[in-house]
Amino acid sequence: MDIDKLINEMVAAETTVECNPFLSTRVMATLEKQEVQEKPFVLKPAVIALGIMAAVFLGVAAGSLYREDTKEDTIVLYNDSSTENFAFFIETENN
Amino acid sequence: MDDGSVIQSVLNGNTKDYELLVKKYQQSIFRTAIGFVHVKEDAEEITQDVFVNAYLSLSRFGFQSSFATWLYRIAVNNSINYIRRKKANRIWGNISLFFNVASADKSPEKMLSEKEDQYLLKKAMDTLSEKQRTAFILSKYEGLPQKEVAAILDINEGAVEQLLIRAKSNLKKILEKNKRP
Numbered sequence: 001m002d003i004d005k006l007i008n009e010m011v012a013a014e015t016t017v018e019c020n021p022f023l024s025t026r027v028m029a030t031l032e033k034q035e036v037q038e039k040p041f042v043l044k045p046a047v048i049a050l051g052i053m054a055a056v057f058l059g060v061a062a063g064s065l066y067r068e069d070t071k072e073d074t075i076v077l078y079n080d081s082s083t084e085n086f087a088f089f090i091e092t093e094n095n
Numbered sequence: 096m097d098d099g100s101v102i103q104s105v106l107n108g109n110t111k112d113y114e115l116l117v118k119k120y121q122q123s124i125f126r127t128a129i130g131f132v133h134v135k136e137d138a139e140e141i142t143q144d145v146f147v148n149a150y151l152s153l154s155r156f157g158f159q160s161s162f163a164t165w166l167y168r169i170a171v172n173n174s175i176n177y178i179r180r181k182k183a184n185r186i187w188g189n190i191s192l193f194f195n196v197a198s199a200d201k202s203p204e205k206m207l208s209e210k211e212d213q214y215l216l217k218k219a220m221d222t223l224s225e226k227q228r229t230a231f232i233l234s235k236y237e238g239l240p241q242k243e244v245a246a247i248l249d250i251n252e253g254a255v256e257q258l259l260i261r262a263k264s265n266l267k268k269i270l271e272k273n274k275r276p
Contacts, residue, residue: 019125
C-alpha cells in the first residue's frame, strides 16, 4: 500500500472543499449579537450600585428628619391620698 | 493594512475591521478544522467559534507571535475540544465520514475502494495522539513549514519532525492492520 499516495489523495480531496462564503458575515453577526447581549451585564452592576446609593441616601434623609422634642413636659403634682382617703375604702368593704 | 494595524484598529473600537482578518484567514482555519473533523458543516462551526473566541481574547494578544500562529493555536484547541464533545455521536460521525469523501470521474468499484481507503485513513488519523495529529494536519493540510508548526505547538523543530515520522508510521500500521486481505 502506498501510504504517501493515499495521504496525498485524501488531503487533496479535503483541502479543495471551500468554506461558506458568508462565514465572515456569520461571524460578524454573532459578534454583534454578543455585544448587544453584553450591555445588560454592564448596566446591572451600575443599577445595583445606584440602588444601594439611593437606599443609603434615603436612610440618611429619613434619619435627619427626626427632631428631638425640646418642649418641657408639664408635670402635674396631685395628691391622690387627700382626695380619696384610704380608710374610706376599707370601711366600705367591711360594710 | 497589516495584521497588527487591523488588530489595533479593532481594539480602538472599529469592530468592523475584524472582518478583514476573518476573510483573510477563514479558509486556512477551515482547512485545519476539516483535517480534524472531516465534515464540512462541523469544520464551519469550528471556524466560526475560532474567530469569535479570537475576537473575545483579542485584547490579550500580546504580539509575541504572529496573529496567524495565535489563530492556529485557537483553531487546534477548538478542534480537539469539539472532537471530545462529539465522541458521543460516533455512529452518525462514522456514517458521514464514509460519505464525505470527494469523488472524481472514476469507475464505481474504484470509487468505492478509494472511499474505503480514505475512510480507513480518516479513522486511522483519529486514533493518532493529539500532538501527532495536530502536527500532521498543520503540515499536510496547511503545508506549514516545520518552524511554524513548532511555534504553534510550542515545541522545537526536531520534535515536530519526530511527531510527523511517528504519525506516518502509525497510520501505515493501522491501515495495514485494518485493510482487508
